[in-house]
Amino acid sequence: METSIGISSPTSPRVSARELAAMDFRFRSGRRSLDLAATLGGRHRRPIERLGGPGDLARWFGEAGLLAGPPPVDDDRLILARELREAIYRCARSVIGGAAPAPGDVAVLNAHAAVPPLVPVLDAATRAITWTAPDLVAAALSEVARDAVDLLGGPQAERIRECAGDGCSLLFVDVSGAGRRRWCAMGGCGNLEKVRRHRRRSGPERIAGERPGESIERPEGEAFR
Numbered sequence: 001m002e003t004s005i006g007i008s009s010p011t012s013p014r015v016s017a018r019e020l021a022a023m024d025f026r027f028r029s030g031r032r033s034l035d036l037a038a039t040l041g042g043r044h045r046r047p048i049e050r051l052g053g054p055g056d057l058a059r060w061f062g063e064a065g066l067l068a069g070p071p072p073v074d075d076d077r078l079i080l081a082r083e084l085r086e087a088i089y090r091c092a093r094s095v096i097g098g099a100a101p102a103p104g105d106v107a108v109l110n111a112h113a114a115v116p117p118l119v120p121v122l123d124a125a126t127r128a129i130t131w132t133a134p135d136l137v138a139a140a141l142s143e144v145a146r147d148a149v150d151l152l153g154g155p156q157a158e159r160i161r162e163c164a165g166d167g168c169s170l171l172f173v174d175v176s177g178a179g180r181r182r183w184c185a186m187g188g189c190g191n192l193e194k195v196r197r198h199r200r201r202s203g204p205e206r207i208a209g210e211r212p213g214e215s216i217e218r219p220e221g222e223a224f225r
């Protein structure tokens with residue numbers, strides 16, 4: 001039985017804690033640009049759109065550490081951000097597959113990267129740094145695009161991986177010494193894989209529970225896409 005939390009109303013169905021957790025932003029790729037790509041999860045099976053509205057993008061900028069406060073985001077900016085996100089994703093997938101990224105996608109990256117980035121401002125009294133720009137959203141997207149350019153054109157490009165977790169499409173940079181990291185998170189997809197292996201060893205009666213339509217208790221890793 002999944003636990004449900006009380007955000008239901010007569011017009012909206014109850015949302016399970018697991019469904020809510022699936023909407024959390026992922027920051028485990030090691031790179032800002034791939035973290036943006038992860039705002040569309042479960043790409044190979046059931047896509048999870050985590051940038052459903054302009055407010056989600058504003059929140060992502062905050063959680064990504066790009067901006068202290070949520071900037072004004074409108075629908076047009078959201079569309080631009082999603083376009084950049086998909087260009088980053090496709091370029092990274094091409095590089096993983098040993099192919100050249102599509103020129104159109106690279107052009108999207110370069111266009112965003114050409115916008116002046118965020119400017120640091122030092123406070124004289126507190127020495128706190130804040131980041132500013134005439135156009136905060138465009139500048140924040142420029143930061144993301146510049147990260148993508150740096151990643152795809154630099155030595156870490158060879159270390160871009162896709163999580164091996166079942167149903168997980170998260171891309172990450174493998175900075176392990178051996179270069180054999182397989183999962184976006186050991187406590188998530190890695191753990192889920194361990195549970196699956198254990199079930200396979202445990203006999204057919206357990207495996208039967210994994211047939212479509214049958215109820216089976218899923219480990220927390222299910223929400224790690």
Ligand SMILES: [Zn+2]
Binds near residue numbers: 188224225
């Ligand atoms: Zn994963």
